[in-house]
Amino acid sequence: MAVSSTFSKVDEYGFERPEDFDYETYEDFMSHYLIVLAKRAKKWTDLFGEGKSLKRNLTVKRYVRKGIPGSLRARVWMSVSGADLMRERASPNLYGTILAGPKDESLVDIVRTDLPRTFPDNIFFTEETSRLENSHRQMLFNVLVAYGHHNREVGYCQGLNYIVGLLLLVTKDEETAFWLLKMLVEHTLPQYYICTMAGLITDIDVLAELVRIKVPEVHAHVTALGLPWAVIATKWFVCLFAEVLPTETVLRIWDCLFYEGSKIIFRVSLTLIMRNKENLLKCSDFSALVECFKEITKDSLVLQCHEFMESIFKTPGSLPGSTITKLRTKISQEKEAKK
Structure with missing residues (x-):
C-alpha cells in the first residue's frame, strides 16, 4: 500500500514515516479529517482572523479542543497560554x-x-x-x-x-x-526540568494514583509485576508525548495543554491505559508489560487525532484540576513526612 500511496514518505512537519506506517488507515482517516480541517479553519478565521484579539472563554476552549489550524497555532498558543502577556511584561x-x-x-x-x-x-x-x-x-x-x-x-x-x-x-x-x-x-509544568525533577516525580505518582482510582485492576497488575510507573510515564511527561505519539496528535494535545494546563497530560495517559486495559492485564511478566506499554502508544486510534482527542475528554471521565492539585499536595506531604 505504501508504494501506491498518494502521501509522501515525509509528513508535513518533515518527519520520515516509519517503514511499517499504515498508509491505508491514514488515507482513510485523512479523507475525512481534511474536510474537518477546512471547516475548522473557516471558523477560526472568523474568530481570530487578521487583527482580531482572542479572549479565553467557553467558545475558544471548545474551538481549541477541536483543533487549531496550523497557520494560526503560533498566535493562538501565545495568546491562550498567557505567553503573550508574559512577553509584554x-x-x-x-x-x-x-x-x-x-x-x-x-x-x-x-x-x-x-x-x-x-x-x-x-x-x-x-x-x-x-x-x-x-x-x-x-x-x-x-x-x-x-x-x-x-x-x-x-x-x-x-x-x-x-x-x-x-x-x-x-x-x-x-x-x-x-x-x-x-x-x-x-x-x-513547574519543577519538571530542575535537577531534582521534583514536579515530574510527583506527577508520575499522581498518575499512578489516578490509575489506582479509575482502573484498579491495571494498577494492581503493574504493581504485582514490579514495573515502576516512572519507566512507563517519564518519556511521556518529559517530552509531552513528542517522539511518542504521531506528530499531528501531539500538536492537538499541545493545543489543549496550552489552554487547559497539565491535566491534559493525565487525560492522555489515562486514555492510553484505559483503552488498552485488556492487553495490559494479559501480560504475564515484567518484560511483556514493558513492551505492551510501548505498543499502546501505537494504538490505531492515536493516528486518528480527531477521534483520539474526543476520547481523552470522555474515556477518563471527570478529572477536575482540583483533584490533581489535591493529589499533588497529598503525595508531596507524604514524601516530606518520610524524610
Whole structure:
C-alpha cells in the first residue's frame, strides 16, 4: 500500500514515516479529517482572523479542543497560554539580549552535544540542512542556550530539545518558541526540568494514583509485576508525548495543554491505559508489560487525532484540576513526612 500511496514518505512537519506506517488507515482517516480541517479553519478565521484579539472563554476552549489550524497555532498558543502577556511584561527584546550576552561554555557544550540527537528522522534537523543559514538546528541551539542562561535553575535538561524542536517546526520563530518554552517550564509544568525533577516525580505518582482510582485492576497488575510507573510515564511527561505519539496528535494535545494546563497530560495517559486495559492485564511478566506499554502508544486510534482527542475528554471521565492539585499536595506531604 505504501508504494501506491498518494502521501509522501515525509509528513508535513518533515518527519520520515516509519517503514511499517499504515498508509491505508491514514488515507482513510485523512479523507475525512481534511474536510474537518477546512471547516475548522473557516471558523477560526472568523474568530481570530487578521487583527482580531482572542479572549479565553467557553467558545475558544471548545474551538481549541477541536483543533487549531496550523497557520494560526503560533498566535493562538501565545495568546491562550498567557505567553503573550508574559512577553509584554518583560524587558524589551529579552530574548535578543540574552542571546547577545556572555555564555557559559559548559552549558553551550551540553546543548551542542544533544543537537544531533534531536529528531534525527526529520529532514529539517539533518546534518546537511544544519549547515544552512538560520537552519532549524541553529535556531534550536539558540533557544536552548538562551533559555538555559535565562533560567539558571533549569539550565539545560534532556527532553527540552524535543519540545523546542517541535515548537520551532510549528512557529518557525525563535523568539516565539522561547516564550512558549518559558510558559511550559515555569507555569504549566513547574519543577519538571530542575535537577531534582521534583514536579515530574510527583506527577508520575499522581498518575499512578489516578490509575489506582479509575482502573484498579491495571494498577494492581503493574504493581504485582514490579514495573515502576516512572519507566512507563517519564518519556511521556518529559517530552509531552513528542517522539511518542504521531506528530499531528501531539500538536492537538499541545493545543489543549496550552489552554487547559497539565491535566491534559493525565487525560492522555489515562486514555492510553484505559483503552488498552485488556492487553495490559494479559501480560504475564515484567518484560511483556514493558513492551505492551510501548505498543499502546501505537494504538490505531492515536493516528486518528480527531477521534483520539474526543476520547481523552470522555474515556477518563471527570478529572477536575482540583483533584490533581489535591493529589499533588497529598503525595508531596507524604514524601516530606518520610524524610
